[in-house]
Amino acid sequence: MALLTPGVIFLTRSAVSLLFPCSIMVAVRYSLSHHFDIHVPMPVLVATIVIVLPCVAYARYGLVQMHQRRRAAALGARIASPLAGKWPANLDHLAALVKSAEGGYPAEFVWRYIEDYGTVHDINILWESEIWTYEPEHIKIILSSEFPNYVKGSTFGAATQSVLGTGVFNSDGDMWKFHRSMTRPFFSRDRVGDFNIFERHADVAIKHMKDRLRAGYAVDIQDLVSRFALDSASEFLFGKNVDSLADPLPYPYYAKDEHPIQTSPADAFARAFADAQFFVSRRSMYGWMWPLGEIFEDKTKKPMEIVNAFLEPIIADAIKKQQSASVPMEKTTEVMEGETLLDHLVKLTTDRVILKDEVLNILIAGRDTITATMTFMTYLLSQHPDVLARVRAEVLENVGPSAVPTYDNIRNMKYLRAVINETLRLFPAVPFDVRQSVNEAVWPSPDPTKKPVYIPANTSTVYCAFVLHRRTDLWGPDANEFDPDRFLDYRKKYLITNPFIFVPFNAGPRICLGQQFAYNEMSFMMIRLLQNFSTITLDVDAQSPETRPPASWATATGRKGLEKVWPKAHLTLFAHGGVWLKMSGAV
Structure with a gap:
């Protein structure tokens, strides 16, 4: 049992999922050899598998993206703005995120994302959608008004x-x-x-x-x-x-x-x-x-x-x-x-x-x-x-x-x-909290000139209180300052009119x-x-x-x-x- 580490279990399951397409390709090689007298060398077959499987995976990812765009359009919405990385699978963003977590200030990378992509965006690292939001209206949807649709989920649970x-x-x-x-x-x-x-x-x-x-x-x-x-x-x-x-x-x-x-x-x-x-x-x-x-x-x-x-x-x-x-x-x-x-x-x-x-x-x-x-x-x-x-x-x-x-x-x-x-x-x-959508949903757009935001089913959604609590447009121009009086004087109007800015x-x-x-x-x-x-x-x-x-x-x-x-x-x-x-x- 000691050998069943998370990595071994992951690789075993991945191997099982790859067994079917590999079996098909082996069967095709056998059929070409025995029925058409076409012999495919084993090194060629292995090289083909190595090349084809990633292509199939990428094609599958493209089809998923296409389906989501179509569903969003059908609902009069748009997909969340995806991060545009310089490296495949946004690995440059992942590297920056890890570097920031270990040697930077909490969530400092988020402010750059907000500037470039708005207050709701898809981190989309390793071809996996993860929609981050810093909008109190979205947080209200996740935590309260549509609570049954947002669970801790299998992704968070597995980790x-x-x-x-x-x-x-x-x-x-x-x-x-x-x-x-x-x-x-x-x-x-x-x-x-x-x-x-x-x-x-x-x-x-x-x-x-x-x-x-x-x-x-x-x-x-x-x-x-x-x-x-x-x-x-x-x-x-x-x-x-x-x-x-x-x-x-x-x-x-x-x-x-x-x-x-x-x-x-x-x-x-x-x-x-x-x-x-x-x-x-x-x-x-x-x-x-x-x-x-x-x-x-x-x-x-x-x-x-x-x-x-x-x-x-x-x-x-x-x-x-x-x-x-x-x-x-x-x-x-x-x-x-x-x-x-x-x-x-x-x-x-x-x-x-x-x-x-x-x-x-x-x-x-x-x-x-x-x-x-x-x-x-x-x-x-x-x-x-x-x-x-x-x-x-x-x-x-x-x-x-x-x-x-x-x-x-x-x-x-x-x-x-x-x-x-x-x-x-x-x-x-x-500072961060994670939920997973059960069914597809639509969030109101922070920008009233744009369509609502489409949330696919089984997608991780992350809200960041650390950033939400420091937004100057929600808390006033002095949001980065420590001033307890904001909860007592006229500035408490920000919280009274919008309680989900403080969670x-x-x-x-x-x-x-x-x-x-x-x-x-x-x-x-x-x-x-x-x-x-x-x-x-x-x-x-x-x-x-x-x-x-x-x-x-x-x-x-x-x-x-x-x-x-x-x-x-x-x-x-x-x-x-x-x-x-x-x-x-x-x-």
């Missing part, structure tokens, strides 16, 4: 199956509804308004920060918040804290020789978690050909072995507890007092695969959304001391210098909510169930930070040189020219090399 399995983020139809129905009751207001878990882990995190800061070292806020989020999420989900905050915090680059890196099971889990997501994101980039990069190994296998080794004993214990209960727990969607999400799920199913996939999907959401948003929010506050002073004043006015924030405190803090939203606008935790938590039937939970957790942690620290300063020297933004960025336009940290993305957004901060005590 992410080894990590996400059949969890809620990777499933469709009845399986998606089943996962959704299992988890929905757990995110009721009384559950998401219970801050006891946040309080325990926030206190531990801040103690570690103070210890490290007193020693004169900067703290990687991304690492710290990731630990806080992981410990909080694991206790919320499993009733078992992984205790990642018990591990020593990393030291800055300039102190690495004095303090060697230490690892632990919790640290290994977090790293494997990130590695698995990285490999999945790279698969999606290479489209249908991604298995060819994994002929000798499934690149997600090793990190997922670490992740599964961590999760499976927890799930086994929950199942054992359910099965050994003197009075079996009733299969009900009602959440009992003191029940964790895993306790709740095992009442509904004891299928280990379903349970593991679901808790892993929720764990990704619970950790990565909080980590990304808190990381970039503290970074932005370090660059905008006026915003920091104002939001801290709101904290002190509403909560005080040491009191534990309550649900009502958080609900009444409008400026803090605006700071979070403005961070989510500029740095959405999920950090998805929308429609798949809207994030944990949205309010995430807002509460981020608000709670930020309040605790601002109660304890009055200034936040970015320490660029603490970061490893190769993870700092390249010097060439300084002359770039837009936010790229402003950044002092390096945003990157796998399934979710993160800061390359972390965000190293120094903070001073409250006054």
